[in-house]
Amino acid sequence: MTAAVEPEVGRARRRKEDARLITGATRWTDNIRLPGMLHLAVLRSPVAHARITSVDTTEAVRLPGVLEVLTGADLAAEQGSLPCAWPITEDMLAPPAPSIAVDEVNFAGEVVAAVVARTPEEAQDALAAIDVDYEDLPVVLDLTAAVADGADLVHPDLGTNKSATWVFDSAEAGTGGDATAAIAEAEVVVERTFRQQRLIPAFMEPRSVVVDPGPDSATLWSATQVPHILRWMLSAVLGIPEHKLRVIAPDVGGGFGGKLQVTPEEVLTLLVARRLGKPVKWTESRTESMLSGHHGRDQLQRITVAARRDGTVTGLKVDLLADMGAYLRLITPGVPILGAFMYNAIYKFPAYRFTCTNVFTNKVPTDAYRGAGRPEATFAIERIMDELAAELGVDPLELRRRNWIRHDEFPFTTVAGLTYDTGDYEAATARAVELFGYDELRAEQARRRADHDTVQLGIGVSTYTEMCGLAPSRVLGALRYGAGGWEHAAIRVLPTGKVELITGTSPHGQGHVTAWSQIVADRLGVPFEDVEVLHGDTRVAHRGMDSYGSRSLAVGGTAVVLAADKVLAKARTVAAHLMECSPDDVEFTAGTFAVRGTATSMSLGEVVVAAHVAHNLPDGVEPGLDAEATFDPDNFSYPHGTHLCAVEVDTETGRVVIRSYVCVDDVGKVVNPMIVEGQVHGGLAQGIAQALFEEAVHDEGGTLTTATLADYLLPSAVDLPWFTTDRTETPADTNPLGVKGVGEAGTIASTPAVVNAVVDALRHLGVRDVEMPCTPMRVWKALRGGAA
Amino acid sequence: MRITVTVDGVNYSDEVEPRTLLVHHLRDRLGKTGTVVGCDTSNCGACTVHLDGRSVKSCSVLAVQADGRAVTTVEGLADGGELHPVQQAFHENHALQCGFCTPGMIMQAIDLLAEDPDPDEDAVRHGLEGNLCRCTGYQNIVHAVRDAARRLGGTR
Structure with a gap:
């Protein structure tokens, strides 16, 4: 064992993960083939709301290779109800959520029957032979209509389309003043929807599930972000003893919140494999994925700011309608609540009131999508800050300066009750302004306006923060979330000095294997290459809360540090015993224990062997150096940054082109700058995509008309600009690494930066808003005063 | 139908249903699971392979159309233990995160560089337009392809 010389943390290590991904030696769930494996396929409802009057499977069961055809009625007694872990209020209404619809379908794409066959083709052929009769029911799609008096109901048994109403009021909470009064007394009020x-x-x-029912216990592989949560929930839904179920997330190809779920297909694959006693695989097509995997966002936000003429904001009020879709999935109701604490953003607003009504519609359930609640909040506040700046005739950056928390005011307890530990909005903004050439672009904008140029220039600002590092378990409990927010790590020190690190996080592209190796290498003074990171298998990583909410490094990485420190503490005791000194006299640097002030030393490798063979250990010390740790944060982490976007808008065609994009993010200390930059790029791409390209569209009957990648505009390489990224570094106080999280930052910040830029380009032409996505048609209509 | 296809230098002779897509033949019959399926409308490009040296989306080619021809997949690129320069460049430039689009992206990038050995940024973006990535925002992929162009130029 040699000592690592250059510190690993902070170094742009190339990823260990890449070797198999660039050579095709991957382990995607759909690659798994087990002996005797059968194939599950599901029939989906083509209609959004209907009573199922009959399901005729007689022809399908006779087809070659078909082992079983199942309907909701067949499984009604055993399929249970899909879990919702976040009942946001005591009186929240939640309908039963079957994996296969029994009497009624509530969205187009809901499963109505399942086939198990020898081959995927035979299963597909059998689906085509199933005859389902539907009796149409009124379809509820529009959020506003859904909450109107006399609205048609998604779930008539509930008597309403409102699932829950959740309120935060700073006057009631004691965290601030009365927002309603502030608005009533304000010099300036700006309201937008x-x-x-x-x-x-x-x-x-695409999602895929394989189940081996096994003779004694079942193993389920799934393309999931959350193997630990999945195991817990599946055992609860189906009544399988948890110790008889092993869940593995092998290589997982992206998630972005979309694989933070317990899905009907996971339940069904497990259920049929156990029924038949045979391995079963289900893999979705892209169309199925779009039709049935949970969607994100879908809110109507009414936001009101009250301010003085000098730009000081005196109050903020937010009223949301949030579309749940037809059922409450794992954290569906909680997504808008995650945004509730972020509307006040980086500002010192004195009064705040937030109300959210969660609404059922006949659409696919919504749930977490990159940022989950926080992009929505950031969008609304950053958009309205630009509107207020325009109203007051001040520069949007200047308006923000007048309201933001100054660097010398941290820690700062906000009007929403969170305590931001650290931050430096001035520094990030100053750097962004410099990189962007803000003043020069403003000058060019003025020229183009004066020249009546057909292509106008717009500048968009977004200064954001986010609550990351989900999450302090006590806070989650206070918000009625059903699980904790801690994370676990274990370190096994092998006799040869190699190290196995077991993490409860479940990476699906983020590079945890590399970053965690860097942390362990530094902490234990072992080479980066000597660390093997194990994850995503409940039999190996027995405790974990998985990966979402920019939590993995801030929470999971901290658990790694704590486990390593336990290894070192024990190694120090053993080393002191062997070197016949007090542990207090032992210094550890770069993999070597030395007796302070002497030439006596032992390498970690020597201590490892001594601890392993246990020939001479202090009394009461167990053999081996293995250790584990669980970290439950006291607070969230609060990355922040300033994003500036310049767009060119063709006033004749409505086409928007991003000319430059600059972001300066402060994600605290950085373990691997290359990975951090990659996360920022990907986040920007998704946030920009919301601003300009993507939208799930339904027709009047509730059919998703954007159910393929030909219709849903995922940006390609030609659609995205070159990003100029930089960082400031204000370490977080809330964890020993000083890290804040980066997975969601780009997505949260970029959407308002782009839309603010689009509106800014056209404001002098009378445009006050352009609805997302800002397609050429919408921009063109906005320019002509039509509905945007 | 019986078809004979050379895949990554190995000859395979198989009975296939006429409806079998090349990508399913590769994955399900030949075990070439390095090539993946990302969509059902040939938009994503994750399944891109080379057919007689030119890139094709293997979800839009029937297995029978590959009869008598040579297919190269991402699994056939590395020469012994040595990565193809494009693979190396993807690694060095952090041009992948989850890695699902990567096999197709690499195969398309190789084809692009065969056409245009020194593409500028714009040419790279247009050359990869048919391959979607949800993780990287493409910037590091553009870096990687231009870096690979330099690496390939240096070896010629």
Whole structure:
């Protein structure tokens, strides 16, 4: 064992993960083939709301290779109800959520029958032979209509389309003043309604599930972000003893929140494999993925700011309608609540009131999608700050300066009750302004306006923060979330000095294997190459809360540090014993224990062997150096940054082109700058896509008309600009690494930066808003005073 | 129908249903699971392979159309232990995150560089337009392809 010389943390290590991904030696779930494996395919409802009057499977069961055809009625007694882990209020209404619809379908794409056959082709052929009769029911699609008096109901048994109403009021909470009064007394009030269109996560790897029912216990492989949560929930839904179920997330091709779910197909694959006693695989097509995997966003946001003429904001009020879709999936109701604490953003607003009504519609359920609640909040506040700046005739950056928390005011407890530990909005903004050439672009904008140029220039600002590192378990409990927010790590020190690190996080593209290796290498003074990171298998990583909410490094990485420190503490005790000194006299640097002030030393490798053979250990010390740790954060982490976007808008065609995009993010300390930059790029791409390209569209009958990648505009390489990225570094106080999280930052910040730029380009022409996505048609209509 | 296809230098002779797509033949019959399926409308390009040296989306080619021809997949690129320069460049430039689009992206990039050995940024973006990536925002992929162009130029 040699000592690592250059510190690993902070180094742009190329990823260990890449070797198999660039050579095709991958382990996607759909690659798994087990002896005797059967194939599951599901029939989906073509209609959005109907009573199922009959399901005729007689022809399908006779087809070659078909082992079983199942309907909701067949499984009604055993399929249970899909879990919702976040009942946001005591009186929240939640309908039963069957994996296969029994009497009624509530969205187009809902499963109505399942076939198990010898081959995928035979299963597909059998689906085509199933005859389902539907009796149409009124379809509820529009959020506003859904909450109107006398509205048609998605679930008539509930008597309403409102699932729950959740309120935060700073006057009631004691965290601030009365927002309603502030608005009533304000010198200036600006109110806007923004629509967060429905988005589709569209991870590149379609979902897939394989189940080996096993003779004694079952193993389930799934393209999931959350193997630990999945195991817990599946055992609860189907009544399978949890210790008789092993869940593995092998290579997983992206998630973005879309694979943070317990799906009907996971339940069904497990259920039929156990029924038949045979391995079963289900893999979705892209169309199925778009039709049935959960969607994101879909909110109507009414936001009101009250301010003084000098630009000081005196109050903020937010009223949301949030589309749940037809059922409440794992954290569906909680997504808008995650945004509730972020509307006040980086500002010192004195009064705040937030109300959210969660609404059922006959659409695919919504749930987490990159940022989950926080992009929506950031969009609304950053858009309205630009509107307020325009109203007051001040520069949008200047308006923000007048309201933001100054670097010397941290820690700062916000009007929403969160305590931001650290931040430096001035520094990030100053750097962004410099990189962007803000003043020069403003000058060019003025020239183009004066020249009546057909292509106008717009500049968009977004200064954001986000709550990351989900999450302090106590806070989650107070918000009625059903699980904790801690993370676990274990370190096994092998006799040869090689190290196995077991993490409860479940990476699906983020590079945890590389970053965690860097952390362990530094902490234990072992080479980067000597660390093997194990994850995503509940039999190996027995405790974990998985990966989402920019939590993996801030929470999971901290658990790694704590476990390593336990290894070192024990190694120090053993080393002191062997070197016959007090542990207090032992110094550890770069993999070597030395007795302070002497030439006596032992390498970690020597201590490892001594601990392993246990020939001479202190009394009461167990053999081996293995250790584990669980970290439950006291607070969230708060990345922040300033994003500036310049767009050119063709006033004749409505076409928007991003000319430059600059972002300066402060994600605290950085373990691997290359990975961080990659996360920022990908986040920007998804946030820009919401601003300009993507939208899940339904026709009047509730059919998703954007159910393929030909219709749903995922940006390609030609659609995205070159990003100029930089960082400032204000370490987080809330964890020993000083890290804040980066997975969602780009997505959260970029959408308002782009839309602000589009509106800014056209404001002098009378445009006050353009609804997302800002397609040429919408921009063109906005320019002509029509509905945007 | 019986077809004979050379895949990554190995000859395979198989009975296939006429409806079998090349990508399914590669994955399900030949075990070439390095090539993946990302969509059903030939938009994503994750299944891109080379057929007689030119890139094709193997979800839009029937297995029988490959009869008597040579297919190269991402699994056939590395020469012994040595990565293809495009593979190496993807690794060095962090041009992949989840890696699902990567096999197709690499195969398309090789084809692009065969056509245009020194593409500028715009040419790279247009050359990869038919291959979708949801993780990277493409910037590092553009870096990688231009880096690979330099690496390939250096070896010629």
